[in-house]
Amino acid sequence: MIKKNYFVYVLSILLSYLLLGIFVIPKTFSGDVYVSPVLISIGNLQIRWYGFLIAFSILIATLIAENRAKKENISQDDFYSAVIFGVILGVIGARIYYVVFNLDYFLSNPFEIIMINHGGMAIHGGILGAILSVYLYTKFKKNSSIKFFQALDIFTFVLPLAQAIGRWGNFFNHEAYGTPTNLPWKMFVAIEHRMPGYENFEYFHPTFLYESLGNSIIFLFLLYYINYKRKIKGEVTALYLMLYSVLRGFIELLRTDSLYFMGLKTNVIMSIILFIIGFSLFIYLRRKNNE
Template identity: 35%
Template sequence: MHSNQFPLNPIAFHLGPISVHWYGIIIGVGAILGLYMASRECEKRGIPSETLVDLVMYALPIAILSARTYYVLFEWSYYKNHLSEIPAIWNGGLAIHGGLIGGTITAIVFTRKRNISFWKLADITAPSILLGQAIGRWGNFMNQEAHGGPVSRAFLENLHIPSFIINQMDIHGVYYHPTFLYESIWSFIGVIVLISLRKVNLYRGEIFLTYLIWYSIGRFFIEGMRTDSLMLTSHLRIAQVISIVIITGSLLVILIRRMKGSNSERYLTN
């Protein structure tokens, strides 16, 4: 028998009339831990940590706004009749690809204004971005979203995952694939891979491009299991199309830059 205390309450606490959701808290924790990790690496690589904080002050709100805009645009058939729900990001609906687009554009503009190498800063922050994504997926867990198709409880028990996850995957009497968990684990492994690549001393920019490839490979396969995908057509999932574009584009950029020999500076170059 499993406990009747599930599903977990997505609201952490109330401040008067304001409800503070776990979704926002978890995303905030991911952002703070990512910032801390990146700021330590910035100091090692000769970039003042204050510069990173300045970037985050711009990039984080813009990334959240672009992530929401991206989601709403592809779900416009719903939101055009529910305009009041557009700002309700605490209920979920932040598309990581949208956030990446907004955050990357912001970082490009910021680094040009500050006369800093975009690739250098992108390499430094790549593991932190992925760490934030790995932690942020647990906000989806609290909201019982970003899950896959129906499965049996026995299937989940055979995965040897904690019972609180199994119980939270019981949504109205039906158990679902914990795809949020699959992506979180894939991302945590990716953080370790990216940090390890610092010692390999790749050409500048290649850690960030490896991050894009790593995340997109996992997202492509995991997205195929989800039931709440944003769709381009009735059979084509937007995230899978974007993932293929990112993987192909990143590989081409690595190849072209190496063939041109234009990126002689490496990660450990100060």
């Protein structure tokens, strides 16, 4: 039987989107209300929604992951040390990935490399950075109470929730939208935020919202799986790689601001690679469990 706590997560997420759908989306998507990227401005100091939501998403994900870590008898010292290390390498990885595939711009504007509050964080780079941090921590930390696949499962089951929250940072930055559309849920984009070549279009696919909704569903599925269906550690990681790759791969086809490599969208290529890795890992783990 599914525990009450699971329904709390489901209802909380549904309520959040319901409130956004009632009070935020109609006015902003129609263009009647312009949302500022800046949350708080004190003199020359600005706190932007993007940075705030990224920080908030990390906090929420950490609290949920901590509860899971306790169930798996992981010490708090190991847990929080791994989280701090993972956040640092994850942010660095996300920024490096974005910078590498926008190298011409950043070579001309080198100071912008450190201005992550302006946007420009690639999730695939963040995932790779965080995975590297987990590997390094579990390999080199003496007497660690946490193992590699165990840590990865805890990281990847909460990651979609963090992504779902963080995507709203793109909303406030007026970025990560798709191609023009006249669908009922179309989103107005002010001309100063339109991509080159799309200046004469007003309404676009809200791809940030598609990904936020999709990641919320993935989170609920992985939360259920890790609590009730997992047979061997590592399965949750494999499922995340597959599910998110499918979601991101399809959404990337609609995006107008994609990164490119040799004429191909890098995130589509990366999604295919990570899906294959996730699928292979899942099959390997299931066979290992049945031996």
